[in-house]
Amino acid sequence: MKTINKLQSDVLIIGGGIGGLACAASLKEHNPELDVLVVEKNFAGYSGKANRGGGVLQYFDLNRIDPAEFAVFHANAIGAFLGDQELMMKYVSMNTEMLDKLASWGVNLPKNDDGTYHVMPTGPMTAMICVDLDITLKVRKYAEKLGVRFIDKTALAELYKDGDHISGALVYSILDGELSLINAKRIVLATGSQNYRIGSMWSSGRGDGIAAAYRAGAAMRNAEFGNFAQLAKVKSHNEIVFGENFMYNAKNEFITKNFREFRETDINSNAIREWYTQMTAGNGPIHLDFGPQGGDDGALERLWNRPYGHKFRVLNDESGNAVDTDLEICPMFIGEQSPIMVGHDMQTTIPGLYAVGDCCYSGSGLAGAVPAPPGRNRGSGILNAVFDALVCGEAIGTQKIEASFGAISDAAVEKDVNALFAPLDKADGVSPVKVIEFVQKAMAPVELSVWMHKDRMDKAMGFVNEAKKLVPQMKAKDWHELLNCREAEAMVLSAEMHYKASEMRKESRGWFLREDYPEMDNKNWLKWIIVENKGGDMTLSTMDVPIAGWPAQPQN
Amino acid sequence: MINTKHKIEFDAEKCVGCQQCYKSCFVDVIRWDKEAKKPVFKYVEDCEHCFYCQSVCKKDAIKVVPDYSSEHLMQSFEAYK
Ligand SMILES: Cc1cc2nc3c(=O)[nH]c(=O)nc-3n(C[C@H](O)[C@H](O)[C@H](O)COP(=O)(O)OP(=O)(O)OC[C@H]3O[C@@H](n4cnc5c(N)ncnc54)[C@H](O)[C@@H]3O)c2cc1C
Ligand code: SF4
Ligand code: SF4
Numbered sequence: 001m002k003t004i005n006k007l008q009s010d011v012l013i014i015g016g017g018i019g020g021l022a023c024a025a026s027l028k029e030h031n032p033e034l035d036v037l038v039v040e041k042n043f044a045g046y047s048g049k050a051n052r053g054g055g056v057l058q059y060f061d062l063n064r065i066d067p068a069e070f071a072v073f074h075a076n077a078i079g080a081f082l083g084d085q086e087l088m089m090k091y092v093s094m095n096t097e098m099l100d101k102l103a104s105w106g107v108n109l110p111k112n113d114d115g116t117y118h119v120m121p122t123g124p125m126t127a128m129i130c131v132d133l134d135i136t137l138k139v140r141k142y143a144e145k146l147g148v149r150f151i152d153k154t155a156l157a158e159l160y161k162d163g164d165h166i167s168g169a170l171v172y173s174i175l176d177g178e179l180s181l182i183n184a185k186r187i188v189l190a191t192g193s194q195n196y197r198i199g200s201m202w203s204s205g206r207g208d209g210i211a212a213a214y215r216a217g218a219a220m221r222n223a224e225f226g227n228f229a230q231l232a233k234v235k236s237h238n239e240i241v242f243g244e245n246f247m248y249n250a251k252n253e254f255i256t257k258n259f260r261e262f263r264e265t266d267i268n269s270n271a272i273r274e275w276y277t278q279m280t281a282g283n284g285p286i287h288l289d290f291g292p293q294g295g296d297d298g299a300l301e302r303l304w305n306r307p308y309g310h311k312f313r314v315l316n317d318e319s320g321n322a323v324d325t326d327l328e329i330c331p332m333f334i335g336e337q338s339p340i341m342v343g344h345d346m347q348t349t350i351p352g353l354y355a356v357g358d359c360c361y362s363g364s365g366l367a368g369a370v371p372a373p374p375g376r377n378r379g380s381g382i383l384n385a386v387f388d389a390l391v392c393g394e395a396i397g398t399q400k401i402e403a404s405f406g407a408i409s410d411a412a413v414e415k416d417v418n419a420l421f422a423p424l425d426k427a428d429g430v431s432p433v434k435v436i437e438f439v440q441k442a443m444a445p446v447e448l449s450v451w452m453h454k455d456r457m458d459k460a461m462g463f464v465n466e467a468k469k470l471v472p473q474m475k476a477k478d479w480h481e482l483l484n485c486r487e488a489e490a491m492v493l494s495a496e497m498h499y500k501a502s503e504m505r506k507e508s509r510g511w512f513l514r515e516d517y518p519e520m521d522n523k524n525w526l527k528w529i530i531v532e533n534k535g536g537d538m539t540l541s542t543m544d545v546p547i548a549g550w551p552a553q554p555q556n
Numbered sequence: 557m558i559n560t561k562h563k564i565e566f567d568a569e570k571c572v573g574c575q576q577c578y579k580s581c582f583v584d585v586i587r588w589d590k591e592a593k594k595p596v597f598k599y600v601e602d603c604e605h606c607f608y609c610q611s612v613c614k615k616d617a618i619k620v621v622p623d624y625s626s627e628h629l630m631q632s633f634e635a636y637k
Contacts, residue, residue, distance in 0.1 A: 041584075042582050042583070042584060043579040045579075046579045046580045046608075051608075052606055152579075175587070197557060197558055200604040200605060200606065201604070201606060203557060203582075203583055203604045204582040232629065236624055237624065237627055311611040312607055312608060312611035315607040315611055315620075316606075316607050319605070319607070319620075319622055323624050330629060330631045331629075331631060333630075433558050433559060436558055437558065440558075440630055441630065444630035445630060445631055445632050446631065447632070480584055483584065484602075
């Protein structure tokens with residue numbers, strides 16, 4: 001058997017994006033004695049999404065807005081009664097605390113001369129703040145100062161339990177395959193969502209943490225809400241936030257009016273359906289026309305001074321603008337499946353295993369019937385991760401942690417190591433790219449994954465099954481490609497969960513659109529779909545949404 | 557994206573070996589040559605043209621040149637035109 005380093009930590013955090021880093025900082029603040037280790041596939045602080053995105057943070061003026069009021073608005077307008085309203089109220093009520101926490105960790109939050117945050121209203125209840133994109137570097141630096149340890153360029157392979165309780169993880173270096181078995185009393189997954197490598201900026205979301213949790217037996221919830229799509233320019237593929245308010249067909253008819261009366265801050269799946277309907281009717285291509293005021297590239301940069309992120313954003317915009325000779329658009333499938341089920345303390349269904357951020361945004365129930373982030377709730381990606389991190393940090397940081405470590409079975413580890421390295425030992429086989437191609441064929445076309453119908457989903461499942469057949473044949477020439485194999489396998493799993501759960505949900509709700517079941521069905525479907533691995537088989541069941549005591553109730 | 561054809565132009569003369577670009581890549585395109593103390597753009601076919609490596613390089617030693625036509629959104633819209 002290959003040599004395996006034996007390591008230990010009280011709390012092991014997998015993933016060093018904003019969720020993992022904020023959790024590490026929070027844990028140490030609650031209990032400085034805890035030994036906290038972060039293992040990151042790339043470089044914690046540089047990796048993940050918070051530093052490549054818009055940097056928009058949702059802001060609630062808590063002097064003006066009652067958290068219950070927002071929960072009601074959200075349930076009616078966004079989450080379609082599938083969201084956990086109790087959690088939403090807690091999320092809103094912690095808004096100022098989260099921002100102040102980030103600021104205290106050294107994150108550059110823009111302020112006015114009088115010391116208040118520089119905020120811009122976005123709707124009757126919401127507003128936003130723009131943070132500079134070194135946010136994750138700042139939090140890593142702070143966590144290091146508190147004594148958090150880091151291992152970079154190292155990926156999670158498998159999780160282990162002693163009885164029911166989490167006991168450790170097998171990780172491997174993506175540089176040279178060095179293996180480590182880490183005994184831990186608590187593990188926090190902060191590995192991000194599943195994006196299937198389609199949208200470029202989202203491409204680090206490959207779902208391998210979700211897959212490891214699933215294999216270990218953790219339940220998944222809301223896996224069918226992992227089908228986010230955004231409008232993008234057809235040449236540069238740069239996304240156009242807000243573009244859905246300005247859609248025209250080739251006859252120059254204003255087609256936005258077919259699915260919404262008023263401008264909204266966020267895209268909904270009806271915009272995607274409208275694009276498809278117009279295209280199939282021969283009315284394409286579809287373009288945007290912002291009118292005399294033009295598009296708003298760079299608006300954020302003008303409003304907020306963000307020295308770190310400035311060059312990055314300018315390079316992106318300039319390069320895209322050089323190829324975009326027109327404003328023709330099409331959907332870009334982004335996915336954002338985030339299904340690890342957690343309770344109000346961020347614990348998964350495996351005792352001792354927690355999850356925070358994008359790997360469990362839908363799974364926490366916060367978002368309701370929309371893919372998340374952004375969950376039609378702009379600026380909630382980063383803050384949801386910080387919210388989860390603070391809740392999880394407090395939950396673990398205030399626990400009395402047992403002195404001894406749980407056991408890890410040698411036989412299980414040996415089996416997993418052999419399976420992990422199997423693609424490297426093959427003389428012949430298929431490239432992981434081949435597997436990913438089949439998954440992308442199943443997920444990317446929006447008429448399969450967003451505007452759904454049983455017949456089209458069956459076609460998509462055909463591609464998923466093709467991909468699945470190739471998984472055991474994957475071959476890797478080096479450690480980088482081995483990682484690609486693991487990620488490809490995780491993508492197959494995510495796609496399978498998406499389509500199985502989507503076929504089961506026989507209604508339309510929120511973002512979730514089925515041509516064959518166009519109505520929302522509160523009588524039968526105020527339910528969450530739970531996906532679980534039972535002895536290697538994917539099983540689906542439902543759980544009633546405990547809506548009775550919550551502020552918002554559906555009318556019918 | 558898979559199998560992209562983006563290019564990364566690297567000027568080894570300007571590079572001072574600070575490792576910023578190596579650390580900045582979120583999808584493991586860039587590796588580090590310990591002897592030469594320079595980045596190696598080893599898995600360019602996985603590059604997502606995010607420009608992060610270029611923007612963190614204080615010495616302007618990196619230029620990301622995207623080939624947008626090598627990225628596929630896989631919408632079936634060509635069929636409806
Ligand atoms: C283009 C874009 C724009 C966005 N704009 C905004 C915005 O304006 N406002 C907002 O609030 N949100 C925005 N978001 C969303 C926001 O960035 C995310 O919600 C947030 O960063 C999620 O943080 P996270 O730590 O949960 O996940 P991630 O940032 O995805 O971090 C996960 C980390 O886990 C690591 N990892 C994954 N698998 C493994 C493994 N097997 N082993 C070890 N490590 C692993 C990854 O390398 C990564 O570093 C945007 C996202 C994108 C892509
Ligand atoms: S960031 Fe620039 S100077 Fe630093 S190692 Fe990379 S190329 Fe060289
Ligand atoms: S552009 Fe982005 S994805 Fe490409 S090498 Fe640079 S950091 Fe990596």
